[in-house]
Amino acid sequence: MGRVICSFCGCLCDDIEVGVQDGRIVSVRNACALGRVRFLEWDRDRLRHPTVLRGGEYVQVPLSEAIDRAAEIVSSARRLLVYGLSSTENDAHREAYRLAELVGGVVDNTSSVCHGPSILAVQQSGIPVVSLAEVRNRADLVIYWGANPVAAHPRHIQRFVRAEGAFVRDRELWVVDVRRSETARVADRFVRVQPGSDLEVLSALRAIVNGHTLDVSSVGGLAMSELSELAERMQSAQYGVIFFGLGLTQTGGRHHNVDAAIRLVQDLNSHARWGLLPMRGHYNVTGANDTSTWQTGYPFAVDFARGYPRYQPGEYSAVDMLVNRECDAVVNVAADPAAHFPREAVRHLGRIPVVNIDPKKNMTSLVASVNIPAAVAGVECDGIAVRMDGLPLYLKKAVDPPPDVLPDREVLAEIYVKVAEELGR
Amino acid sequence: MTSVGVRLLLVTGRTVRQGRALESGKLQQEYMDSVAVCEVDRTTLRVLGVTDGGPVRVETIHGSVVVRCRVREGVDPGIAFMPCGPYANAVTGGHTATTGMPEFKGIDAVVLPAPGEGVPTPEELLRAQLEEGA
The missing domain is CATH 3.40.50.740 (Rossmann fold)
Known part of the structure; x- marks a missing residue:
């Protein structure tokens, strides 16, 4: 069959x-x-x-x-x-x-x-959604944030991220997580954030994308220079996607973390096409x-x-x-x-x-x-x-x-x- | 006898082994083996004086549970990882901050060596929790 x-x-x-x-x-x-x-x-x-x-x-x-x-x-x-x-x-x-x-x-x-907090955030801020077919065919920068698809969605990367896309030649894969997960090991770039600091890191990226200068040397374990470089690369993408997992919804902050991710993506849409999608488990x-x-x-x-x-x-x-x-x-x-x-x-x-x-x-x-x-x-x-x-x-x-x-x-x-x-x- | 514990931040999450085992059967030995685990870095294991696979007690303000301790590449010092399931939930709190979502990640925990202590089966773990509520 x-x-x-x-x-x-x-x-x-x-x-x-x-x-x-x-x-x-x-x-x-x-x-x-x-x-x-x-x-x-x-x-x-x-x-x-x-x-x-x-x-x-x-x-x-x-x-x-x-x-x-x-x-x-x-x-x-x-x-x-x-x-x-x-x-x-x-x-x-x-x-x-x-x-x-x-x-x-x-x-x-x-x-x-699982993603109840994501729904609360979406009800508050909306969501610039993407379809998986769009990701496969158009995205040139894919970020898994607090998600470990190698363990929980084993074919996600193969089918939608590492697959050949109709309109994209080179695609970068980043992982943002508190630990070097199995997915981090196959990513092009791993960004390690301190546990419980996703909200701060997302907010700092938003500030940089919006042209503000932060009077601190680091946020969530990341130096400002690294954050600035990440923000710059995100703004220069043609089509970016954040797939977020329970690393955002099950930690302190919950829907506030997801809300910050949504608002970052909304801000990035002034520079490039960006979308985000929760990695749904069941x-x-x-x-x-x-x-x-x-x-x-x-x-x-x-x-x-x-x-x-x-x-x-x-x-x-x-x-x-x-x-x-x-x-x-x-x-x-x-x-x-x-x-x-x-x-x-x-x-x-x-x-x-x-x-x-x-x-x-x-x-x-x-x-x-x-x-x-x-x-x-x-x-x-x-x-x-x-x-x-x-x-x-x-x-x-x-x-x-x-x-x-x-x-x-x-x-x-x-x-x-x-x-x-x-x-x- | 006093024993040395290590304070860690407990993160729970999915693993491939846990995913396979839960689909195969929650009351099978393989499921227990896949989730009755606390993963730490090599230094933590050495400080605890536990061999890889030896029993440890994970304690939080919400409860404690005996599981097997394993060294895991990628787990940083200061972090303990437990696959989601009944053992991790035995030390997780029910407070949801009016969202419906308990805090499954980032729980303050102490991991202690538990020489000679057995890991309860999922059924034994459940019975103990039901008795607490009786």
């Missing part, structure tokens, strides 16, 4: 060839190390059957019984949190929003712990932001308690909901908060019922009251996902899911019907 989309990271590589024999994936071509595992080990360590927690033990039950138990949890919750969504396809998102709206709950996606986290915005008006951290959507990161975002002990039940879809949230948030997962919908066993499956296995989107069911630059792509189905295992969208739709029945709506 040719031109399959890889549903691992936000690159959504669209040139994967998957060999299928007797209903099993036997070979993969063109995928990176991460994508190969996504396809070749799709069936490893699966949640094979729906289970419910009874007397401290997980008991295997028919799907209908697991749906009933999940619906019971959802309908009796006073403050439901629906979380995850970034590793499933768009139609599943729609069902998740319907469910949250039905019970006046909160729905948040994993962007609150393959459909961009889709989760898009669908949430289409359906609710807001990209993440949405509350339906008043019957209409309200938006407040820091209050309706998943970590805050858990740390503040605000939610009394969680429906987790295609994510693993027990593994990826700080311990203070994980503690609350143990106090409340959790409905876990995921293809694989994970740490949340060990704490859940109900586990419902789902088909692997992009492998066992089709759907739409959105690439990091906003391009929607069609995920193909390569093999059938295990017997009685449904896509996320169908599991959520069945829970919705049951909850609506129970609440008489």
